[in-house]
Amino acid sequence: MTRTVKWLSGPLNTGKWAAVLAIATAYSLQKDAFLRTLARTVRWADLDNPRAFRKRDKASRVNCWTLPVHLYDRALFDAVETMRRWILAAIAQTHIEGKLFRMFEGRQRRYAFWLLRKFVRIGAVLRGEAPEPQFAIALAERQAVVRLLRRLLRKALGKAPRVHLRRSFALDNTLYRFFTHQGKPYLSIASLVPGQRIVIPLKGFPVPAVTGNVRVVIDPLQHTVAIHVPIPVRVKTLPERREPVVVGLDAGVTEVFADSRGHFYGEGFGLVLDRLSAQTTTQGAERNRLYAAAKTLAASSRPEDRQKAGRIRRYNLGRMKLDARRARGQAEVKRRISEALREVLRSRPDVLVMEDLSRMRGRTKSRHLSRVVSRWMRANLKERAEFLAQAGGSRLETVNAAYTSQECPQCDYVHHNNREGDRFHCQRCHFTGHADTVGAVNVARRYTHPELWERIRVFTPKEDVLKILREIFERQKARCT
Incomplete structure (x- = not known):
């Protein structure tokens, strides 16, 4: 597990600033060229396998901006990752999975979620195709799912991403080197001129040994850069318990x-x-x-x-x-x-x-x-x-929190009058408490209660949640009487 920390540089002189700016410009133009290529849905198979994209690109490589080979590859992988994040963010922000969960059942629901698991399938849906899965489902059922999913995806995605700001570039461990000189930290990075390196003075103390990819973000106003460095994080180990807390x-x-x-x-x-x-x-x-x-x-x-x-x-x-x-x-x-x-x-x-x-x-x-x-x-x-x-x-x-602030944790009675501001008062059993802590108790119950965990999913509509809660309450009420 890693986290990213920023390591700031001191002000760069005119020559170093021009060299860093030239790298950022060439890198951004190359990345933008890859983004234009990947915007076509027929190329979305490359999003699932970027290594194959890189291998195939080697035969027809046209390096118009004289990037070093490894920096060219970083621009390619960066473009792939940008496209991936764009698609996944659009699906998450427009709640497409929740809409599919509510619209379909059984095999159609399984097929809809199967389509969203691979970028090549998402691209096929946008072209109106209905890929055939390994499990049995009729063509008419597949086409019904594809029609709805295509409409949702086209509305969610909008325009494909492009590079508008030429302010950053990624480096792998062959393109940079951290070192200290007279107790001060420095970063040496490859330039666009073969055999020449740009030495950037850094502020603060040396970080632990850095491996993997780093990102250089430039500040045009201050003529400085920020190095985004991955740092390993030590994960704590919890004691063994009979029952989880x-x-x-x-x-x-x-x-x-x-x-x-x-x-x-x-x-x-x-x-x-x-x-x-x-x-x-x-x-x-x-x-x-x-x-x-x-x-x-x-x-x-x-x-x-x-x-x-x-x-x-x-x-x-x-x-x-x-x-x-x-x-x-x-x-x-x-x-x-x-x-x-x-x-x-x-x-x-x-x-x-x-x-x-x-x-x-x-x-x-x-x-x-x-x-x-x-x-x-x-x-x-x-x-x-x-x-x-x-x-x-x-x-x-994470759980579906619908009606957690209106449900009584003692008798399971749900009513909007149970909560008034920060005060919770059950209209049936007269249980009282702070509304936020009652909500937290009910949030925990959505995970620990087997029936609630099984029946109330994150995508379950609040109307269905209310029906389930009232059904459980009536069953408990009949059992007590």
Whole structure:
């Protein structure tokens, strides 16, 4: 298991900066050429086997930008990975798997998910073909699945990715070398001129021995680069237990988490989100006012008004400070989430159970809450949870969290009146508790309860979830009477 850390350089002189910029430009142009080739769905078999793509490309290689051979190969593999991420992100963000799960059953559902397992099959679907699997399914059933899946994919994918910013390039271990001279770290990388290397001075202390691929990201404003270096992470080993310790987590906007044991983590998180939301609202209103003034002045016939409009756009509507302020806010949100997750993992649970966060998008009842939740979502909570849980030796499971805040953990009664704000009060058995901890308990039950785990999947519609919960409640009620 590895993590990526940034290693910053000092300012580069004119010659080194021009050489690094030339590499980034040539690499980006070559990668863009590969992306144009891979945009055709008939070439998507290469996404499943990039080594075969590289081997076949050797015979007809046209290196228009005089890249070193290994850097040329890195551009090829980088383009393949970009295409893969583009396709997988489109499928995940538009919830295509959930829609297929609801639309089909039995063999058709199996066939739909079989199509999504290989990029060559996805490309065939986009061309209107219906690949034949190894299991039995009629042609008419295959074509029905392909028609729906093709429509969903075409709507989700949009335009194929291209390289718009020439600011980074990847290097394998034959193209770089870290070394120290008089106690200071340096990075030596291959240039476009055969036999010549570019020596980049680095800040800080030497990192441990680096192997594998690294990425160089350039900063055009500061004339510096950042080296993204993979560093191995030591994974902790949990003690052996007779029964696994399962902890449910409920993510909130007043604190980061509440768990199924009644603990709260990251208290004060809501104040940070409120402050960032208010800051965004105030800055947005002020910038809108200035933008309207600049637009009015630019349309004026007086030269001094048009000059004033230019000054407003140049000195008051820039994005450098705005982007830096937003980056600081997002970094603070991410830091608080990481701290809360580390607190949860100090108890060393075997399994962490969280709600499926990928479906929590869209507007809420208030603009303020929508903005707050948007900040919260952009912090990449799921990615941080996966990384820290794995590093801590725990396993992360996601469940469908529909009605977890309205279900009584004692009698299984589900009603929207059970929750009012942060207070939970069951309308049937009068059980009371904090709504977030009750939600965390129910999130954990979705994993530990065999029937709930079997019947309620992540893609199960909330209407079906409610039917299942009411069915279980009525069965429990009849058993008690």
